[in-house]
Amino acid sequence: MGDSCCNPLSIGSIIKLIEKTITPSPYILSLRIGNNIVEDTSNGFFMNINHQIDYVCKKLEANKNLSQGYHSLGFSQGGQFFRAVAQRCPNPPMLNLISIGGQHQGVFGFPRCPGDNVTVCNYIRDLLRFGAYETIIQDHLVQAEYWHDPHQEEEYRKKSIFLADINQEGTFNELYKTNLLKIRNMILVKFLKDTMVEPHESEWFGFYKQGDTSTIIDLKDSDLYKNDLLGLKQLDEQQRLKFIESNTDHLQFTDAWFIENIIPYLIG
Template identity: 80%
Template structure:
């Protein structure tokens, strides 16, 4: 027969676990699920700050090499389908999970929220995600300069050519403000999830199911152009000297994704870090991100 103390300890442990929903991570371009210097460090930090919590880092592929490569060359729509299957197969997530996407993982997780509502996503945290795309490829992450030079050549060749769109991830969120009509017609990923062609009511319905959308912008970002995209801002058409912020965009004013509704309900949090892309301290992460993961 169990002692009273044993039962109390068991109940306290159960309450602690149930009080911290699972957390799922999605890495950015040039990274992998399990890099000990990036998401491996974040995973350890999360487990220290959320004792007993379940933390998973998505691996898109059968191994780390494939995962890294797929971040460059696996069609983004196929990655979303792949990730959706992983999430559905993980029984630890059946009651809901918090999502943290780093760089392009931010807009990929948003696509998950819109297209794959089960298991339920609780809070969506986008750290440096490019939600209005990019128009520039100024810096390469890590030791991937050879790959990045190849990507630059493909983007110069024609980001909106069918072959490039279907086989180069970065082209799938390439947003040329001088070719808005071509972008809307040719973009197989970003234009779709941003409702810039056919309106999909389900995308809006599903995104409104999340509790909060937390958007982190890096004020000294040397990788994302423009860095305002991390807060859903982007260049005015044919004018790269002017940024249209989220609240002045048609995406917001027409409430195509429910962002206006969420904002009016104080469910969009605009955070900033006065640093370069994905450069933040443990203290910044603990102070700014951990509070959204505790219930």
């Protein structure tokens, strides 16, 4: 949100770090959604996530460099977007799914805005306040599509066009589970001092108890896990579900932390 594929101060610096750390330097595709950086940034706010997933799936399938498999690395909302890719588009095969600060149970609260997007974020706050589950907002506002209101759980399950779907909270899709179980590992990074994601436990599939924003239900106590709707319980029992912490704010980590915790999953 508020970033682009090719920002030298963010994604660009991660690419350089990976190229410097892994020998020989791997092939890296930094996904751009749109024809240029301006469109890529805008689409992070206003392009229907389902359309983004379709767009990415076609790009991955057409890329011969990825035909034998690839590791996915999603930052913030990119974490749950890449999970949707794994669930919906098993070809080419995703190897390790790495979610760094992804909001897998959604958010309930809109944060401070990164970069120069303050006006955009204020506009989005107004739209979410107006009605996150109104059809026109669901169709055109990315953040509404993973907005999870614990006080309107039934409304969320019925009208969320993205998150409720990929979390099997509407019609059960067996392929979502089958496809997710094809990955080697799912790596979930949670930022313990996160001021962007509310609640930050969503980064490990935790979320508020229905109707109670003072109580968090952890993944293993959730129906999603107990009923194994996505295969997360199976991944966990097979030690393929990895939980990593960073005692920092959202997406704030050092090169040394990244090399120690993430690079091993990008090799082989």
